[in-house]
Amino acid sequence: MTSSQLLGATTFIYLLATFLYLLVLIFKARRAGILGTAVTLIGVLVQTAGIIMRWVESYQMGIGHAPLSNMYESLVIFSWAIALSYLVIEVIYKNRMLGAFALPFAFASMAYGSFAGEIHREISPLVPALQSNWLLAHVFTCFIGYAAFAVACGIGVLYLLKDRKERNRKAAGRRVVEGEEGVLDLLPPLKTIDEIIHKSIVFGFLWLSAGIITGAVWANSAWGTYWSWDPKETWSLITWFVYAVALHARFTKGWGGRRIAWIAVFGFLSVLFTYYGVNFWLSGLHSYGSS
Amino acid sequence: MKEKNVLWEFFTSVKLAIFTFLALAATSIIGTIIPQNEPFGFYVENFGPRWATIFKYLNVPDMYHAWWFVSLLVLFSLNLIACSLDRIPNVVRILRKDNLAVDIERLEKRGKNRRLLSALPLEQAADKLRGLLAGSGWSFASRERDGGVLFFAEKGGWTRFGVYTVHGSILVIFIGAIIGSIWGYKASVMIAEGTSTDQVYARDERHTPIPLGFRLRCDRFLLTYYANGMPKDYISDLSVIKDGKVVLQKRIEVNDPLQYAGLTFYQSSYQPIDNQYVIYLKNTTSGAFQNFIVMPLRQMRWEEENVAFGIVERRNPNMLGQYQHKIWFSDGKGSPVSFWVSENQPVRLERPGATYTVEVKQRFATGLQVAKDPGVWPVYIGCTLMLLGLAVVFFMSHRRIWIWVRPEPQGGGCRIVLSGNANKNRDGLEKDLDKIESLLNSSNELQVQGG
Ligand code: HEM
Numbered sequence: 001m002t003s004s005q006l007l008g009a010t011t012f013i014y015l016l017a018t019f020l021y022l023l024v025l026i027f028k029a030r031r032a033g034i035l036g037t038a039v040t041l042i043g044v045l046v047q048t049a050g051i052i053m054r055w056v057e058s059y060q061m062g063i064g065h066a067p068l069s070n071m072y073e074s075l076v077i078f079s080w081a082i083a084l085s086y087l088v089i090e091v092i093y094k095n096r097m098l099g100a101f102a103l104p105f106a107f108a109s110m111a112y113g114s115f116a117g118e119i120h121r122e123i124s125p126l127v128p129a130l131q132s133n134w135l136l137a138h139v140f141t142c143f144i145g146y147a148a149f150a151v152a153c154g155i156g157v158l159y160l161l162k163d164r165k166e167r168n169r170k171a172a173g174r175r176v177v178e179g180e181e182g183v184l185d186l187l188p189p190l191k192t193i194d195e196i197i198h199k200s201i202v203f204g205f206l207w208l209s210a211g212i213i214t215g216a217v218w219a220n221s222a223w224g225t226y227w228s229w230d231p232k233e234t235w236s237l238i239t240w241f242v243y244a245v246a247l248h249a250r251f252t253k254g255w256g257g258r259r260i261a262w263i264a265v266f267g268f269l270s271v272l273f274t275y276y277g278v279n280f281w282l283s284g285l286h287s288y289g290s291s
Numbered sequence: 292m293k294e295k296n297v298l299w300e301f302f303t304s305v306k307l308a309i310f311t312f313l314a315l316a317a318t319s320i321i322g323t324i325i326p327q328n329e330p331f332g333f334y335v336e337n338f339g340p341r342w343a344t345i346f347k348y349l350n351v352p353d354m355y356h357a358w359w360f361v362s363l364l365v366l367f368s369l370n371l372i373a374c375s376l377d378r379i380p381n382v383v384r385i386l387r388k389d390n391l392a393v394d395i396e397r398l399e400k401r402g403k404n405r406r407l408l409s410a411l412p413l414e415q416a417a418d419k420l421r422g423l424l425a426g427s428g429w430s431f432a433s434r435e436r437d438g439g440v441l442f443f444a445e446k447g448g449w450t451r452f453g454v455y456t457v458h459g460s461i462l463v464i465f466i467g468a469i470i471g472s473i474w475g476y477k478a479s480v481m482i483a484e485g486t487s488t489d490q491v492y493a494r495d496e497r498h499t500p501i502p503l504g505f506r507l508r509c510d511r512f513l514l515t516y517y518a519n520g521m522p523k524d525y526i527s528d529l530s531v532i533k534d535g536k537v538v539l540q541k542r543i544e545v546n547d548p549l550q551y552a553g554l555t556f557y558q559s560s561y562q563p564i565d566n567q568y569v570i571y572l573k574n575t576t577s578g579a580f581q582n583f584i585v586m587p588l589r590q591m592r593w594e595e596e597n598v599a600f601g602i603v604e605r606r607n608p609n610m611l612g613q614y615q616h617k618i619w620f621s622d623g624k625g626s627p628v629s630f631w632v633s634e635n636q637p638v639r640l641e642r643p644g645a646t647y648t649v650e651v652k653q654r655f656a657t658g659l660q661v662a663k664d665p666g667v668w669p670v671y672i673g674c675t676l677m678l679l680g681l682a683v684v685f686f687m688s689h690r691r692i693w694i695w696v697r698p699e700p701q702g703g704g705c706r707i708v709l710s711g712n713a714n715k716n717r718d719g720l721e722k723d724l725d726k727i728e729s730l731l732n733s734s735n736e737l738q739v740q741g742g
Pocket of ligand 1 (some may be wrong): 303367
C-alpha cells in the first residue's frame with residue numbers, strides 16, 4: 001500500500017460516512033449511525049496510516065520531512081483533525097446528529113486536495129526556508145485549531161437552524177407533538193449545542209494562539225523578524241480577534257447563543273480566507289498555495 | 292461601594308474590548324489589501340492621485356504604524372489594564388473570603404446538594420471526615436457551628452488568575468515589541484568570500500552604515516541542490532574577529548543563524564561574483580593548505596609551497612550542471628601539468644614530491660540579514676505566559692465544597708449535606724462530589740446511606 005492509495009481511499013470513506021450521517025439526520029436511521037461511526041473510525045485509521053506512510057516514503061526518497069510542507073499535506077491534516085475532533089465530540093455527547101455537519105468538511109478537504117488541478121500532490125523536497133522543526137509545530141498547531149473552528153462552524157449552523165425553528169414554532173403558538181418531531185427536535189437542546197460551540201471555540205483558540213506563536217518563532221529563526229504584518233500573519237490575527245470576541249461576548253449582557261453561533265460561522269469564513277484566500281488574492285511570504 | 296466613575300466604567304467595560312477587537316480586525320484588513328511600504332508614485336499609479344493623497348494623509352502605506360492604528364492598540368492596552376485592575380481585587384476577595392461563615396440555612400437549600408445519613412454520632416463522624424479529607428488532596432478547614440460541624444474544602448483557587456495571566460501576557464508582548472522598536476534595528480550586508488566587514492547597512496532609504504564593533508568574515512559560501520534541481524541549502528561559514536583574533540566560527544544556513552554580541556546574522560541571499568573563482572589547494576603530504584581568489588588566465592603563486600597555478604580555460608556545464616575548469620599547475624618538481632576539474636569536486640593530484648588536492652568553485656558574496664532585537668525575550672516570555680494562561684483558563688477551575696454535618700435528633704446518628712460550587716466546568720465538580728460521596732459511602736464506620 002502506498003500513501004497515495006491510502007489517502008485516496010480516505011476520501012471515499014469520508015464520503016460514505018457523510019452519506020451515512022445524512023441518513024441519520026434525514027431518516028433518523030439509527031443503524032446507519034452506528035455504521036457511520038464505524039466508517040469514520042476506519043477513515044481516521046486509514047488516513048493516519050496514509051500520513052505515516054507518506055512520512056516514511058519521503059525518507060525513502062532521501063528528502064525526509066514530516067508531511068506538513070505544502071497545501072496538499074495541510075489539507076490532509078485538516079481533514080484528519082476534523083474527523084478526529086468530531087469522533088471525540090460524538091463520544092462525549094453521545095449524539096450522532098452532528099456528524100452530518102462535520103464529516104462533509106473532512107470529505108471536502110480531502111476531495112479538494114485529491115482532485116483540484118492546481119494542487120501538487122507529489123512529495124517534494126523542502127526549500128531551505130521550510131527546513132525547520134518550527135514549521136512542523138506551526139502547521140500542526142494551526143490545523144488542529146482550524147479543525148476545531150470547522151467543527152464549531154458546522155454546529156453553529158445547526159444551532160441557527162434549530163433556533164429559528166423553535167422561535168417560529170413559539171411565534172405560531174405550536175408545540176412539538178410526540179412522534180412527529182423533526183430532525184432538529186432530535187438534536188440536543190440549544191443550551192447543549194451552545195456549550196459544544198463554546199468548547200470547540202475555546203479549544204480552537206488555544207491551538208490558533210499556539211499556531212500564531214510558533215509561526216512567529218519560526219519567522220524569527222528564519223529571517224530575524226517575529227512579526228512583519230504580512231497578509232497571512234495579519235489574517236491569522238484577524239481570525240484570532242474574531243474568536244476573542246466570541247470568548248468575551250459571554251461576559252456581556254445580551255450576547256446569547258445565537259450571536260456566538262454567528263461568530264462561529266463568520267470566524268470560520270475568516271479561517272478559510274486565512275488558510276486559502278490569502279494565497280490566491282493577496283501576496284506575501286507564505287508560499288503554500290503557489291507551490 | 293465604590294463611586295462609579297464614568298471614565299473608569301468606560302475603560303473597564305468588556306463592551307469596549309469587543310469594540311476594539313472588531314475595530315482592530317476590520318482595520319487590519321486594509322493593510323492586507325493595499326500593498327504596504329511602496330513609494331508614493333505606486334499609489335498614484337494604482338489608485339489615482341486623490342486616493343494617493345488621502346492614503347498619505349492617513350498613513351495607509353504604513354498603516355500598522357499609523358497614529359490611528361497605534362491609538363487603537365493603546366486603547367486596547369488601557370482597556371486591558373483597567374479591566375484587570377478592576378477585577379483582580381474581586382478575585383483576591385473571593386480567595387480570602389471566610390467560607391466557613393456561609394449562611395447554613397441557604398447552604399442546606401441549595402439545589403444539587405447531596406444528602407446522606409450516618410449512624411455515627413456527630414463527633415466521630417466529623418473526625419472520620421477529617422481523616423478522609425486529609426488524604427484526598429483537597430485543602431480544607433472545619434468549624435463548629437449551630438450545633439454541628441461545617442467543613443470547607445477547595446482546589447485550584449490560583450486558577451482564577453489564569454485569565455489575568457493571559458491578559459498580562461499581551462502587555463508583556465507589547466513591551467517586548469516596544470523595546471525592539473526603540474533599541475533594535477534591522478540591517479543587511481553582502482560579504483564576498485574571503486573578505487570581512489566591520490559595518491552593516493540599515494534597512495532605510497539611505498542604507499545608513501552601522502558599525503559592528505568587530506569584524507565578520509565570510510570564509511566560504513556553499514550552494515547545494517536536490518537531484519531535481521531545487522535549491523537544498525544556502526550555507527555560509529562565518530568567522531567573528533575581535534582585536535585581530537577569531538573568537539567564534541559558525542556555519543550558518545537558512546533557519547540556523549549566527550548570534551554574537553546581541554546581534555543575529557541570518558543567511559538571506561547570495562550573489563555570484565563575475566569572473567572570479569575560489570581555488571582550495573592542499574598539500575596532503577605536508578598538510579599545508581590555502582584558499583586563493585583567482586581570475587582566469589592569471590598566474591597565481593603559493594609561495595610557501597613553491598607552487599604556481601592558474602585557470603587557463605572554462606567549459607559550459609556538464610550534465611550535472613557543473614562548470615569545467617582547466618587548471619595549469621607547477622610545483623617545480625617534474626614538468627607542469629594541466630587537467631580538467633568540475634566545479635565543487637575536489638581532485639587528487641599526484642606529483643613526484645607530494646600529493647595535492649585541488650578544488651575550484653565560483654566565488655560568491657553571501658547576503659546576510661542582521662537583526663538586533665533586545666525585545667525578543669520579553670515577547671517570547673509573553674507568548675509562553677499566554678499559552679500557559681490559556682491552558683489554565685480552559686482546562687482548570689476553582690472548585691469549592693462545603694460539607695455540613697449535624698446531629699440527627701432521632702437515632703443518634705447524623706446527617707451530612709454535600710454542596711459544591713465551581714467557577715466553570717460544573718461537570719468536573721459533579722465528578723469531584725461523586726468521588727467524595729463514594730469515599731464517604733465506602734467507609735464502613737461512617738455507614739452512610741442516601742437520605
Ligand atoms: C487579545 C486580547 C485578549 C485575549 C486573548 C483575552 C483572553 C481571554 C480569555 C481566554 C478569557 C477567558 C474566557 C473564558 O473564561 O471563557 C478572558 C476573559 C475575560 N477578558 Fe479577556 N482577553 C483579551 C482582551 C481583553 C480585554 C481588552 C479586556 C478588557 C475589558 C478583557 C476582559 C476580559 C474579562 C472581563 C474577562 C472575564 C474574566 C472573568 O472570568 O472574570 N479581555 N479573556
